[in-house]
Amino acid sequence: MIQVSLSRLLYIYLLVFLAAVFCAWICYEWRRKRREKFSLRHRLRCVICALEFEDRTETLLPRCPRCGSLNERDRLRII
Numbered sequence: 001m002i003q004v005s006l007s008r009l010l011y012i013y014l015l016v017f018l019a020a021v022f023c024a025w026i027c028y029e030w031r032r033k034r035r036e037k038f039s040l041r042h043r044l045r046c047v048i049c050a051l052e053f054e055d056r057t058e059t060l061l062p063r064c065p066r067c068g069s070l071n072e073r074d075r076l077r078i079i
Contacts, residue, residue: 044071 004012042056046064055062061070 044073046071 042054045052048069049067051066
């Protein structure tokens with residue numbers, strides 16, 4: 001039988017618990033960033049009126065719904 005002191009056992013339990021919380025946090029952040037990246041895939045910003053709009057078509061130069069100008073398909077980035 002392995003003998004372990006109470007303080008060492010509490011230390012091991014605390015370490016395992018903190019490792020599990022850290023892994024859950026890393027997984028949550030990874031999922032959140034993937035969802036955010038997926039939601040910004042079709043979002044564009046007009047170069048004339050700065051309107052952010054969503055365009056799910058495959059056209060090379062989508063038109064802005066507000067001013068009608070043509071916009072290039074750039075990836076919208078969050079600062």
